[in-house]
Amino acid sequence: MSENRRTNDPEGVRRRIVDAAYDAFVTQGYLATGMLELRERASVSGGAMAHHFAVKRDLGLAVIRDRVSEAVRQTWIEPFHTGTNAPAAIDSIFESIIGGLTQNGRVSGCPLNNMAMEISQHDAEMRGAVSAVFGAWHEALSDSFETDVKENRARELNPQSLATLVIASYSGAMAMAKARQDVSPLIECRAELAALLAAKYR
Known part of the structure; x- marks a missing residue:
């Protein structure tokens, strides 16, 4: 994923992160899922993840x-x-x-x-x-x-x-x-x- 795409489509990036987290939390559990794994599942950079969800609790909500x-x-x-x-x-x-x-x-x-x-x-x-x-x-x-x-x-x-x-x-x-x-x-x-x-x- 390019940085340009991330910048031009912040809602799309957020949606992709939430979708990846939903799938992971439902199938393997909230507590068992780490933020690094979610970054990889959503194919986003650390900066993009931190911009939308600074901590896993925010993503859980x-x-x-x-x-x-x-x-x-x-x-x-x-x-x-x-x-x-x-x-x-x-x-x-x-x-x-x-x-x-x-x-x-x-x-x-x-x-x-x-x-x-x-x-x-x-x-x-x-x-x-x-x-x-x-x-x-x-x-x-x-x-x-x-x-x-x-x-x-x-x-x-x-x-x-x-x-x-x-x-x-x-x-x-x-x-x-x-x-x-x-x-x-x-x-x-x-x-x-x-x-x-x-x-x-x-």
């Missing part, structure tokens, strides 16, 4: 806010804007995730869960950033459940606690799938959540 948050939005929040009820949206999300992992032949885990497990005890600001992503995810689920109750599609459910259950179930199943390198826990979780939700919907 950017990954959470720019990439992890976007991944959760696309995967878990946007599907609830299609007008379908919550059970249909959740089942479709599981189907898509399971299909993608099966096609890839490997399970890297949930990016949000991976980051949360590593950094939550080490840095308050990073913990807050992770918590904000979980909060947006939880809000999307609970709002959808609440709408279904108001429109008489569902009964006898607590939107807040049910949203927590769905997130916890998915996160745990994904952790198991990552440990086993097998999507079976996600398949089983999908089936059990579908049965639970069917009992609460008309």
Whole structure:
């Protein structure tokens, strides 16, 4: 990479660094990844790296806010804007995730869960950033459940606690799938959540 390209495209350089860091943090872990390795992955100079991210913590925050948050939005929040009820949206999300992992032949885990497990005890600001992503995810689920109750599609459910259950179930199943390198826990979780939700919907 030439210095001229770096100078003329600072946003492109920043994006390349964040993309490389996201991939590394998700696949091998935040704590296990060094800045020198990230420089090499992104093909940037030391000066370019220091200009955009003086320390790894800054890069970790950017990954959470720019990439992890976007991944959760696309995967878990946007599907609830299609007008379908919550059970249909959740089942479709599981189907898509399971299909993608099966096609890839490997399970890297949930990016949000991976980051949360590593950094939550080490840095308050990073913990807050992770918590904000979980909060947006939880809000999307609970709002959808609440709408279904108001429109008489569902009964006898607590939107807040049910949203927590769905997130916890998915996160745990994904952790198991990552440990086993097998999507079976996600398949089983999908089936059990579908049965639970069917009992609460008309």
